[in-house]
Amino acid sequence: MDYSDVPRRDILCIDNRSFFASVECVKRGLDPLTTFLVVMSHADRPGGLVLAATPKMKEIFKIKTGSRRFELPDDPRIWIVPPRMKLYLKVNQMIQQIFLRYVPPKFLRPFSIDECFLDVTGSHALFGSTQEIATRIQRDILEELRLHVTIGIGDNLLLAKLALDNAAKKSDNGLAEWRYENIQETVWQIPKLTDFVGIGERMARRLYGLNIYSIFELSQASPNLLKYKLGVMGTELFYHAHGMDFSRIDEKYVPSEKSFGKSQILERDYDNPSEVAIVIREMTEEIAMRLREAYLDTASVYLSVGYSKYSVLKGFRKHLKIQPTNSSRTLVDNILTIFWEHVTEEPIRSLSISCGTLTPKKGLQLNLFEPPEKSLQQQQLDRTIDQIRKRYGFQAMMHASSLAEGATGLKRSSYVGGHQG
DSSP: OOOSOOOOOOOOEEEEEHHHHHHHHHHHTTTTTTTOOOEEETTTSOOOOOEEEOOHHHHHHHHOOBBGGGGGGGOOTTTEEEOHHHHHHHHHHHHHHHHHTSSGGGEEEEEEEEEEEEOTTOHHHOOOOOHHHHHHHHHHHHHOOOOOOEEEESSHHHHHHHHHHTGGGGGSSSEEEGGGGGTTTGGGSOOOOOGGGTOOOHHHHHHHHHTOHHHHHHSSSSHHEEEEEEHHEEEEEEHHHTTTTOOOSSSSSOOSSSOOOEEEEEEEEEEEHHHHHHHHHHHHHHHHHHHHHHEEEEEEEEEEEEEEETSSSSSEEEEEEEEEEOOOOHHHHHHHHHHHHHHSSEEEEEEEEEEEEEEOOOOOOOOTTTTTHHHHHHHHHHHHHHHHHHOOGGGGGGGGGGGTOOOOOOHHEEETEEEEO
C-alpha cells in the first residue's frame, strides 16, 4: 500500500483509565492504581452490575465492567460504591477544559464519557511535538485531578484508537504511537479480529466464513471479494486493515439515517405481561418526546423483548411500518400491538424500543377514524405535557399506571445515563 499521498494528521485518542472507579477513589482520598474498588449498581442484589473497577480489581480478582455482585470475593479490602453519574459528568467537563488548552473546540471530539479524540496537528508551535503534548496532558490531569489517562497517537482517528486499545493501555508510560510506516509491526499483529475497531462477533463470523482469521489476512484479501460478500463495509474493512481512515475531527458527520431508541434491563424477571406493558408505555413516551423536540416523525417502530436467563427462549425482535407520526398515543398503541401479538408466557428481563425511518415534521397527520379536532387536541396535549416535563422533570406528569406494581418510570426519572445520579 502506497501511503505517500495519504493525508496525515497528529491525532490523540485519550482514555480516562477506569474512569468511574478512579473518580470514586480520588473523592475518598485513595490511590486509583492501588485501591480495590468497584462502582456497582444495585449492590444489595446478587445480580448487582459492576459499572467500573480499578486496575487492581481487574488484575487480582479478574473483576471488570459487566461482572456481577455474586462474582466478587469476600475480601475486606474491596470497596463497593454506588454510581454517581452527575459527578462523573462534572469531572468529564473538567477534563475537557484541560484538553481545550491544547486544541480549539472544533479539534476535540468526545467518543464516550471516558474517551476523547484530539487533533493536535496545529498545536506544535505552542506546545511541542505530539509526544510532548500527550505527556503534558497526562501530567496536567494527574496533577490537577489525580486521574491517570492513557493516550494512543496516530496519523488518523483509526490508528490512534487502535494504538490506545492495543498498546497504550498496556505500556508503562500509558503512551503508544502507531504510524503508517509501522503498520506491519502494529496493526497486522493485532491477535484477534474482535480486537479491531468496527469488528464485532457477528462480523468476525462472516469473515471466518471467508477464511479470514486475522487482520493480516484481512489486509491481504481481495478487495473485490470483500465488497461482493460484505458490501461497502467490506471495502472499508480492507482499507482499515491497512490503517487508512480519511475521516477528520473537524468535519461534522450527519448520518443519512438514524433512529431514536431506549433500552432497559429490568430489575427482576417480569412474569406478568401487563406490568411490562406499563414499562413499554413509559419508555415509548420518552422517545416520542425526543422526536417532538427534534421536529421529526417516525414511520417504523421496533420492539425487542429479552426473556429471563432461565427461559428456554431468548426473546423476539419485531418491527412495524406506520404512518409518519410523533404522537405519544399513536406510538404507544403500535408498539403495544407488537408486544401483545408476540409475547409468550416466558418471564421478561429486558426491553428495547426504537423508532426509525425519520423524516422532518411537515404537519399534522389526520386520522380518517377520528375528527380532525380530536387529532389537533392530542397534538396540543402532547406539546403541553412536553413543556411541563422539560421544566419540572419527566416525573412531573406521568400516567397513574406509573405508580402500579412493576412500573419503573418514576424511579428512573432521577437517573442519569440509566444509573443513579
